[in-house]
Amino acid sequence: MDEAAKLPNYKLFIKPSDLKELRRDIWVDMPIPAQLNIDGKRLEVDVSYRGSHIRDFSKKSYYVSFYKPKKFKGSSEIHINAEYKDPSLIRNKLSFDFFSQIGVLAPYSQHVFLTLNGKPEGIYLEIESVDENFLRRRNLPAGSIYYAIDGDANFSLMSDLDKAVKKSLKSGYEKKFGKASEDKFLERFIYNINTIPRSEFERGIIKYIDVEKYLRWIAGIIFTSNYDGFVHNYSLYRNGETGLFEVMPWDYDATWGRDVNGKMMEADYVPLQGYNTLTARILDVDSFRKQYQKLLVEIMNQQFTLEFMVPRVEKLLGIIRPYVLQDPYKKDSITQFDQELRVITEYILERRKYIQSEIVKLN
Template identity: 25%
Template sequence: MKRLPYPRVMIGLIILFFLLLGIQALLKAPESGATSTERAETTNEVATLDSTFKEDKRVYDKHDGNKLEHVYVTIFDQRTVPENDLTLYDLNESYKQYSNLESGPKLYVHFETGDAKGPDGIQLFDEQEVNATIQLRGRSSRLEPQKSYKIRLQDNAGLWYGQSVLNLNKHADDRTRVRNRLAFAYYEQLDDISSLRTNFVQLHVRDMTNPDKADTFEDYGLYTHVEQLNEEALAARGLNPDGHLYKAENFEFFRYPDKLLPSDDPNYDKKAFESVLKINGSDNHDELLTMLDDLNDLSKPFDQVFDKYFDEDNYLTWLGTNILFGNYDTMSTNYYLYSPLNSEKWYFMPWDFDKALGRDTERTDAMPSWQQGIQRYWGTLLHRRYLKDPENVKSLQAKVTELQEVINPTRTKQLIDGFYPVVSPLVTSEPDLRFLKIEASSYEANYRRLEDITAKYATDFERSLENPMPIFLQYSRDGKQDVFRWDASYDLQNEELTYHFELSTSPDFTTLLKEQANLTTFSYSMPALAPGRYYWRVTVKDESGNTQIPFDYYRDNDRKLYWGVQQIVIPGEAS
C-alpha cells in the first residue's frame, strides 16, 4: 500500500514554527551589552541590596584607641580674625542662650597636632592661618564647668585620621572617663552593627581672646573623641554615604504627623522635624515616612512589617548590647537610623555611652525599676510590638547570651587595663582633678567596678522579664467627675494583672485621699476635686506578686524625683 506524503510536510511545518519562535525570542531579548538598568526594565525587576548589615571592620585595623593624642588649638582674637567678635569665655557661656548648640556661636581657630612637648613643626604664631572652627557641643554637658567642644576642620587643615570633625567630650559625669571608649571598643569586635573610632585626647588651648593666656598653650585635660557619623564615616566603612541617616532626638517610632512631613510639603518645618530626628543624610524623607506609616498601621501583621524594614540580627545586636551596657539613655535618643540607597531596610547604629556601664550606680537619686531591663523600651512603638511576641523575647535572650561570649568581665578587664595608664594620670591631676566628683584616692576603686558591670546587667535583664510592663497615666475632668485613666499593662508570662490606684496631697503619699486596690479596669472616677495640687499613681501587680510603676514622674522645686507619680493642679475659680 502506498503511503501518503503529508506526514513529512507536517514535520517540516512544525520545525519551521519552532524556528520562528526562537527568532522572535532573540529579537525580544536584551542585547548582551545592555545596561543593568535596561535589563531590569525588560524583566520588570528592581535591584535591591543585600539586607544584611555589613560594616567593613578593616577601618579599625590601624586605629590605636589607647594612644593619647595631643591636639593644639590657637583661638584668634578679633584683631586677627574680625569674625571672632566674642571671647572663649563668651563662647563657653553661650549655652545660656542657645539650647541647641549646633546653632550657637563659633570661633575661628588654628588646629594642629603634636605631642606632650608641643605642636608639630616651628610655631610662627603671627603667620598661622585659620583652618578650623570651634563651638560647644553636648546636650547635658553644656551645664558642666568644663565644656565639651566640636572642632570642624576646613579644607586647608586636611583630615585628622580621615575625619574632618572632632567631637571632644569632657564626660564630667563619667567618673571613669572611659565608658564611651569601652563601648565602641566592643562594637569593633561585633558583627551586624557598626562602631566608631574613639580616641583619648589631651587638649591644649592658646586663647588669644584672653590677654593673660595669649602667649602659651593651656592644658585643658583629658577628652574623649568619638568619630562623627557622617558621609566620611559611612564611606570609610564601605557603606553608601548618600543614604538616609537620622539621629534620634526624641523618637519613639510614632508617626508624628505634625512634625515629620515630606520636605516638599508646604508645611514642612525642618526645625520641627529635627526636634524628633536630626537629619544627617538625604533630605528626601519619603522612605522614612513610608516605614513609619506601615509600622503605625496596626492592621498590618507586625512580623511582615518588621521583616520588610528591619534586619533582625542588627536590631537584636543593638538592643542586646544596650541591655548589657545598661544604657538607660536609649529609649528615644542617642542612636542613629541608617538606610542605604536602593534598600528599604533601616539599621540601628550606636552613639553615646556616657550614661551606660555603671553610670546609674553613681546617681544620687534612685533609678526606677523599669530602667533595669527590657521595660525601659516599652514606651517605644517598635520595641513594644516586637517584644509582645514571646518567640521574639526568646530571640533576644539568645542574642544576649551570644553577645556575652564577647562582652564579659574577662574581656572588659583586658580592655580597661589598656586604658588605665592613659586616663588615670590625667583624671587625677590638674585641671580635671579640680572638677573630679570623687576623691582622687577612690578613682581606681570606681574604675575597677567596670569589670563586672555587664554581668550585673545580664542578671538584671533576666530578672526584668518577670515584671509587668510600665504604663502611662492620663487625668481629665469630665463634667463634675475627675477621671484617672492608665494604659493596660502587659505580662510576658501572661499572668492576670491588677492595678492599685492611689491619690494624695503629697508626692511621697504620706497622706492618702483615695485608694483602690485590685482593679482590673483601666480607669477610676470620682467627684470633682477642690482646687489644689494632687498627686496620683497606679501600681501594676501580677499573680506572682511582681510589681511595676508608671513611666510618669514628678520633680519638685528641689529637683527631687518621684518616679511613677503624676501631679495634677486643679485651678480655683476666677474672681
C-alpha cells in the first residue's frame, strides 16, 4: 500500500438532488454544483459528465471546472477519465508521456482515486485541459487552440462525415482559446493544405505548420496505434509568435494493442502513411518523407524499445494495482489487469516488426 499512497485522493460531494439531476439525462452538458476535496483542500466546483460514447458506461467520466477558487494549481478546469474500457487503466497516460518523450506537446496526466459522496468510484486519470493555462504553464506564446471534435477535422475540404464539400473551413473544430480574429488563420491553413500546387507545396506549407513537430505527432500516432488519431483525438495550437500550427494528442486509451472497445488490435492495423489529407501531402514531398523515415528510425532506437518502455509500464501498473482491488468497477478484473504487461510488451514487439518491414517503403 506504500506505493498506492502516491495516488491523490479526490473526494467529490454532490447534493442528492443535484446528483439525481446529473443522472437524469447523461447527455446534458449543463454542470451541477459540487465540492471537491483534494488531499484535504476543499474546492467549490461545477461538474458534468464528459465524453461521447463513454457516457453510456457504468463508470462515468467527469469534466470539472473550478468555481471557488477560480483556479487550482494553475488550472481552471480538469478532466477526470474513468478509462473504463482499458483493462490496464494506463494506456492514456502511457501515450501522453510517450508523446512528451518524443518531443510533442501533450497534456499532463496523473492517476487519482475518486470517491463520490463517500462511496469509492475507483481509479481515474486526471488530464490537464489544453487551454490558455496549458500554454502559460509551459511559457508558450498565446495564439489559439482548437479541439478536433469529429471526423471533419481531417485537414480536407471534403467532409469525412457525409463525403460532401464542407460547409465551413472550420468544420470539425471547436475553438477552446483565442480571439475571433484567429479563425481566419485556421481557415487559411485548411484552404492552403488543399490548394497549394504540388510543385510549390514543400516551400508553401512551412508558412503554416511546423513540419518537424507535425511529423513527430504522426510518429506518436504510429507507435501507439491510435486509429482515430489522424482525424480526431487531437487539438490544434497556433503559436502566436511563429504563426505556425502544432498538433497535440488527446484521448489515447485505445492504444498499445487494444482498440476503443478494449479488444485486442492487430499490430499492423494502423499504416505508416496515415489517413488524413495533410499527412498524405507532406509525405508526398521527398525531403519530408525522408525526414519522417529518419524520425521513425530514431524513435525505434531510443523510445519505442522494450528497454525504455517496459520499466515505465511496470511502474504505472505497480502504483495503481493496490487501488484496482478497491475499484468497484475493476476489482473483479484483476486477473486481466495482471496480464496487461504481457499484452503491451507483445504489442511493442509486434509493432516494431511491422514498422521495420514497412519503413523501407518510404524510400
